[in-house]
Amino acid sequence: MNIARLSVVTPLLLAASCGTAQLTDTAGMGPNPELPAPQHSLIPTVNVAKAVGWPEGVQPRAANGLQVTAFAKGLQHPRWVYVLPNGDTLVAEASAPEHPEEGKGIKAKAMGFFMKKAGSAVPNANRITLLRDVDGDGVAETRTVFLSGLNSPVGMVLVGADLYVANTDAIVRFPYAEGATSIAATGTKVADLPGGPRNHHWTKNVIASRDGSKLYATVGSNSNVAEHGMAEEEGRAAIWEIDTKTGAKRLYASGLRNPNGMAWDAKTGALWTVVNERDELGSDLVPDYLTSVRDGAFYGWPYSYYGAHVDDRVQPPRPDLVAKAVKPDYALGNHVAPLGLAFADGNALPSTYASGAFVGQHGSWNRKPRSGYNVVFIPFRDGVPTGENPREVLGGFVSDSGEAYGRPVGVAIDKRGALLVADDVGNVIWRVK
Template sequence: MIRLAGLAIPALFLTSAAFAQQADQPVLKGPAAFGDWHADRPGVRRLIKPEDLPKPYVTKSVSNSAGLADMPAGAKPQLPRGFSAELIASGIDNPRAVRVAPNGDLFVADSEANQVRVYRLAKDSAKPTEDGIFAGNLNQPYGIAFYPPGNDPQWVYVANSDSIVRFAYRSGDLKASREPEVIVANIPSNHHWTRDIVFSPDGKTLYLSVGSGSNIAEDMGKAPDGGLDAWVKSQPLAASWGSEEGRADVQAFDPDGKNGRIVATGLRNCSGMTIQPATGALWCVVNERDALGDNVPFEYATSVKDGAYYGWPWYYIGDHEDPRHKGARPDLAGKATIPDVLMQAHSAPLNIAFYDRKDLPADSGFPREYRGDAFVALHGSWNRGNRTGYKVVRLLFKDGKPTGEYEDFMTGFVVSNGEVWGRPVGVAVAADGALIVTEDGNGTIWRVTYDGGRS
């Protein structure tokens, strides 16, 4: 037994014990997929569809934030058979998004410390040979992107909560050589503050996600100045106004920050974005609204379609009207795009990464069946009576299209109904095919590899 903050728990629970989905294990569907952390283990699959949505207020809305436990010595996450996790670093203030430079260095946003850290690992190892602070004096940095895309970027872009800046960069730099250049200024930063960025494959477009300033636009006002009719005619579909203007959306800019426009609206909090290598499509993971009950509405991952509206704040998961905005926007009925992959409500997806590196040899990295799938970090619930999330899941794809199913991949961060030791945030695929995962509960970074009996 290992004792943790006065709580005795089995040592087996804290190991990376091998769990694999049995061939006859059914996919959890509908209400059967709405369980809590007790049902989580590598290999468990879920398929949630729009028609599975319960009605609002079936359960009461609760505040159920997890207590944070110290990570026990020797603790490791649980992974499928053949996989293992090694600790890269610990004791970091607030590791969030992680991105891999073309030369293999790991860039990590240490958001609450207002800095970006960098780690250079030894070959086929989780041991850093060098590490340092690439840049400091930032403002809650989160998203990181290299420009131009390819093997020889000249800039590192960083999304602060209120701006996008860029640093001159040469491959191998462990510290920024100059002060940052502001590319996009005056981004609204209260409430949802995580700003992610990613470049289109051709490098011509810089995408920016901006979360809402509230749960359901409580302070936005009933109508914009000049009236709703005039606003609708002059703005993208379902664009918000007042205190929410320019929020709950994905925006696009030229690499120099000019020619800004709104790509898609109604994305309450798109905390993580990426490009799907197989298709070039932009994807994001979204934290949906609170206070409608334990299982309403579902969180989601989706490709972001230009000009699309995803529901917030008037609708959710298609044509389900939020009862708190009943009758407010009948003109938007039937116009909300249904997301591609639905996940348990209140799981808090924060980052997404596709496992599809074209430069990775076929006989290295994860098994072939993982190629083209995506990993999503679920930070964990607070607005749910039965705790869920606190894990990394795998979204399944076939021929470049999502099946709608997702599978538990990295679990074991919850130690009791009241405490967790890890809250996954960032996911990225390293140059050697390892999966890099950050969690901000105990400030750790992990390197996940597959051996499968090869050693």
């Protein structure tokens, strides 16, 4: 490491010894999490698990009564999984796009160093790969490049014969034929999404309404708490509704700092999402969350969190918006970084997983002790979480010495009812049954 880089990184290394959580992990979970006074510091807590990948013979730890196997190995930063009606599995292999404004400044350079340590700064495959389990043994025998030349793709959804892909800056449509192992056609842009030279939260997800007439796309914020100004946040921290025929879009919900996974509750028809909340208020704030999404609702970011808890770092304040901020339904824990979301519908796991949602938690970079780095199940009853703490489905992603073997991202239920988990550090798709 050269002296210039050392001078940037050393203060953050020292900060890693500060900011230890005072509350238990479970205090930041459930419908009414504890929200202590925020801790302000010039330098944030840093506690990155170095990405090393899975040693030979080592794999995640499944909960009692479950088994985990590798569905596919040797992928390139797999972020998202989507199961087609015929059982084929699509995997979005992508990393951050070029965003030159994001790396400017001492703090940004230091954070870039730590994100590289965490396994995020890797070459961008910019493709979707198709996996096919021909003989039904739970291992993909066929692997083909399904789509290439994309722009940091993540979300995918099939509507009839149209496959929609969420690039980092647009929703693009491709023609799909059942059983196809690749698509050669050029995609058609349906709608632009906020991208640009900063593009802080670059991942975009997309799902479709039940009748296929509308798409819903997530767009994360361009900052932690609007420190670059609200003009940089235009159209961000939101879920957009897009007409599949015309591409016309409208703001469906806002104030969601970094929404990623989305899913429909088949019983109630409600849209749910998982959200990464703000950083740099200490290890005990702010809990990331799972919430239903109301049409037209505002969820607080950047002015407040969990309803009326004002973030005084954001100036000028907006008491009018804070007054209408919706409290999320369920806290997942502080800094767990929830990304993937799938409801239990169609799963063949034991009955204890019959009603609820699976969440892929990428894991913290700024909490002591670390949190997340697992897949959890949130039990539901009558269309809402029961209030129980999350149940770990898949763990063991961090070694006893604090190195990350893997990091869970997207989750999906496959054609045979098993749970698929994308692991972007281990470069594996895990299958849990």
